Amino acid sequence: MGYRAIVIGSSTGGMEALRIILEVLPKDFPVPILVAQHISSHSDNYLAKFLDNVCKVSVKEAEEKEKASPGQVYLAPPNYHLLVEQDGLISLSVEARVSYARPSIDVLFESAAEAYNRDLIGIVLTGANSDGSRGLKKIKECHGLTIVQDPNTALAEAMPRAAIGATKVDYITPLTEIGQLLNKIIKGKSGDKSGYE
Amino acid sequence: MIHDRCLNNLENEDLEIRFLLEAIFLKYGYDFRDYSKAHMKRRIMHRLSLSELNSISQMQHQVLYDRVFLETLLNDFSINVTEMFRDxxxxxxxxxxxxxxxxxxxxxxxxxxxxxxxxxxxxxxxxxxxxxxxxxxxxxxxxxxxxxxxxxxxxxxxxxxxxxxxxxxxxxxxxxxxxxxxxxxxxxxxxxxxxxxxxxxxxxxxxxxxxxxxxxxxxxxxxxxxxxxxxxxxxxxxxxxxxxxxxxxxxxxxxxxxxxxxxxxxxxxxxxxxxxxxxxxx
Missing domain, CATH: 3.40.50.150 (Vaccinia Virus protein VP39)
Structure with missing residues (x-):
């Protein structure tokens, strides 16, 4: 088995950071990508439209009980938490904000860690709070791969710094190199992730 | 073989949650067994972290013997976030x-x-x-x-x-x-x-x-x-x-x-x- 999913959490400056990462991925990228970007609860789906326009991979807002499929990027809808079930179906929730955020990065990461265990890559990007660090720790505990944007390349460095402080992350990578890193890891390891069985 | 703590814990927690929901159903007739698993797990772990209980199994014991605790869980499990003219x-x-x-x-x-x-x-x-x-x-x-x-x-x-x-x-x-x-x-x-x-x-x-x-x-x-x-x-x-x-x-x-x-x-x-x-x- 190889990696089965990637989760990304971003906040302040995230729109641009997501564009830089996602636009280098090929159209047939072999795993689903789930994204929690902090966004105003009154927003429409402009972020999905914008990213879908500039990226080769398809980008859309996640829908309730939709199967997370390869080659597709799913964004948490504004004002909803995004969770993954163990069978890979997407669940949404309007339960209370977590660390003032809905969507919350921790909620996405923790549910994905439980659904995909070691076959998950978690990425924390730019942001001015500490959301995502608890979730990234959980991914690490479940033996998933953890990546954090190098804080020196982040518009807001608090969130990546908090993530680095919370767990021993596998890669601390400049923003412009994260996309290529994903291509390399997925190409090298997908379908051939040895060393743990 | 993988027998690390995380995966083993997850497996046990899943079982404990099934037992808990089964217990609530058999004792009180409230049926949460087909609720979204990811959602239920969040709600249960949240209650566990606020309580003095050490495990989901203890929570199961508590809910069987304490009707008031059932009411607490019912409130946890029903999300009451709403507003007038929402959307x-x-x-x-x-x-x-x-x-x-x-x-x-x-x-x-x-x-x-x-x-x-x-x-x-x-x-x-x-x-x-x-x-x-x-x-x-x-x-x-x-x-x-x-x-x-x-x-x-x-x-x-x-x-x-x-x-x-x-x-x-x-x-x-x-x-x-x-x-x-x-x-x-x-x-x-x-x-x-x-x-x-x-x-x-x-x-x-x-x-x-x-x-x-x-x-x-x-x-x-x-x-x-x-x-x-x-x-x-x-x-x-x-x-x-x-x-x-x-x-x-x-x-x-x-x-x-x-x-x-x-x-x-x-x-x-x-x-x-x-x-x-x-x-x-x-």
């Missing part, structure tokens, strides 16, 4: 697309399933009143959580929310001033009591209870997202059977018939706002 375009489209059809009926039965603390029920009452339909309407507002039903019946809400509700009301195509519908006292508002006239609040559980009438409209918003796919299908079936031919179903804007078995049995009035109409059966 204003939903109400606007309802006015434009559904109301003209309702106006052709001599009486109208509306079922608001999973009404929580009632904000959206009163929103519908206001809308129907403004459209001149309220006097010939009967609204059934149901929830399995008796505590929130009592709140709904009181129709008292925090004054801090009124600014947002006023904004929503205006965006929803409201015809007058939202201030006409409440009286403010200290830090609360109480809604105009005539809005309650045609509302019956009742304890009804979507998972375990059945059809109780033939409806022209069913509203059930942001309830189904907490169910797994099988249970969603079961509830869509219940709604289908509870609607008359040509009756309308409104669900949350992120909920959809699309991934269910009942898509073909409804026409889509608004795909974005999730308003559907039951097809006429021969």
């Amino acid at each position: 204003p375009p939903f109400y606007k489209t309802f006015r434009q697309e559904v109301v003209p059809v309702l106006k052709t009926y001599p009486f109208i039965k509306v079922w608001h399933a999973g009404c929580s603390s009632g904000e959206e029920v009163y929103s519908m009452a206001i809308l129907l009143k403004e459209e001149g339909l309220y006097e010939r309407t009967q609204i059934y507002a149901t929830d399995f959580n008796v505590e929130v039903l009592e709140k709904a019946q009181q129709a008292i809400y925090p004054i801090d929310d009124i600014k947002d509700y006023t904004y929503n009301y205006q965006k929803s195509g409201g015809l007058t001033s939202f201030a006409d519908y409440y009286i403010a006292r200290y830090d609360s508002v109480i809604l105009d009591h005539t809005l309650k006239k045609k509302i019956i609040f009742a304890d009804h559980n979507l998972v375990t209870d059945g059809v109780f009438g033939e409806m022209h409209v069913i509203i059930c918003r942001n309830v189904l997202i907490y169910f797994n796919k099988e249970l969603q299908n079961k509830v869509f079936k219940l709604f289908y059977e509870s609607l008359r031919n040509g009756g309308f179903l409104g669900v949350g804007t992120k909920e959809s018939l699309r991934f269910s078995d009942y898509m073909e049995k409804f026409d889509t009035i608004s795909e974005n706002l999730k308003i559907y109409q039951k097809k006429f059966e021969a």
Whole structure:
């Protein structure tokens, strides 16, 4: 088995950071990508439209009980938490904000860690709070791969710094190199992730 | 072989959650076994972290012997995040697309399933009143959580929310001033009591209870997202059977018939706002 999913959490400056990462991925990228970007609860789906326009991979807002499929990027809808079930179906929730955020990065990461265990890559990007660090720790505990944007390349460095402080992350990578890193890891390891069985 | 702590713990926690939900069902009849697993796990772990209990198994023991703790869990498991005129375009489209059809009926039965603390029920009452339909309407507002039903019946809400509700009301195509519908006292508002006239609040559980009438409209918003796919299908079936031919179903804007078995049995009035109409059966 190889990696089965990637989760990304971003906040302040995230729109641009997501564009830089996602636009280098090929159209047939072999795993689903789930994204929690902090966004105003009154927003429409402009972020999905914008990213879908500039990226080769398809980008859309996640829908309730939709199967997370390869080659597709799913964004948490504004004002909803995004969770993954163990069978890979997407669940949404309007339960209370977590660390003032809905969507919350921790909620996405923790549910994905439980659904995909070691076959998950978690990425924390730019942001001015500490959301995502608890979730990234959980991914690490479940033996998933953890990546954090190098804080020196982040518009807001608090969130990546908090993530680095919370767990021993596998890669601390400049923003412009994260996309290529994903291509390399997925190409090298997908379908051939040895060393743990 | 993998036998690390994390995976082993996860496996055990999944089992413990199954036992807990089974225990609640067998002892009290509340059935959460087909709720979304990811959602239930979050709620249970949240309660565990707030409690003095050390494990989900201890929680199971506690709930069997302590009815008060059951009430706590019921409150944890039912998400009561709601607002008046939530998703204003939903109400606007309802006015434009559904109301003209309702106006052709001599009486109208509306079922608001999973009404929580009632904000959206009163929103519908206001809308129907403004459209001149309220006097010939009967609204059934149901929830399995008796505590929130009592709140709904009181129709008292925090004054801090009124600014947002006023904004929503205006965006929803409201015809007058939202201030006409409440009286403010200290830090609360109480809604105009005539809005309650045609509302019956009742304890009804979507998972375990059945059809109780033939409806022209069913509203059930942001309830189904907490169910797994099988249970969603079961509830869509219940709604289908509870609607008359040509009756309308409104669900949350992120909920959809699309991934269910009942898509073909409804026409889509608004795909974005999730308003559907039951097809006429021969």
